[in-house]
Amino acid sequence: MVVASVSSGLLMFDAVIIIILIIWLGSAGLNRWRRKKYATMLDQEAFQKGSHRAQVLDVRSKEDFDKGHILGARSMPLAYMKQQMGDLRADLPIYLYDQGMTLSTQAAVWLAKQGYKQLYILDGGYSKWTGKTKKSKY
Structure with a gap:
């Protein structure tokens, strides 16, 4: 029971990290595009x-x-x-x-x-x- 709880907590943490990375990369890409456009x-x-x-x-x-x-x-x-x-x-x-x-x-x-x-x-x-x-x- 404890192992399953720790395992799901780690999966949640991994998912949050991945979401943060996607947002950060998207923001960096958008800024680069805006610089080139304007x-x-x-x-x-x-x-x-x-x-x-x-x-x-x-x-x-x-x-x-x-x-x-x-x-x-x-x-x-x-x-x-x-x-x-x-x-x-x-x-x-x-x-x-x-x-x-x-x-x-x-x-x-x-x-x-x-x-x-x-x-x-x-x-x-x-x-x-x-x-x-x-x-x-x-």
Whole structure:
């Protein structure tokens, strides 16, 4: 009786793990598809080279931006993008980054739906950035 109970408990645990893995893989696949559909991925070299002619947006929180950000970037947290959208120029490319690429992907999807066409995401995000950075004084 105890063995059957332990065995069914392990099967339940295995099933939960499998379900979690399926959801995680599905989410990762969906994000990859969304990035390809709405934006162009740029490696660090291309991002750095083109950033001088683009609007570089850090879509992380203001606190994360203040701890360190790519030189020349401006803080536009995803949560406040709708309110600050009037500050963006549709005729200039928009370079997006966050810690990884999740928030940048969401920002690119939203901006594309607002009519912006030239959207680029830093491959790997700020966590893999090796170029020049700046910290806020506050």
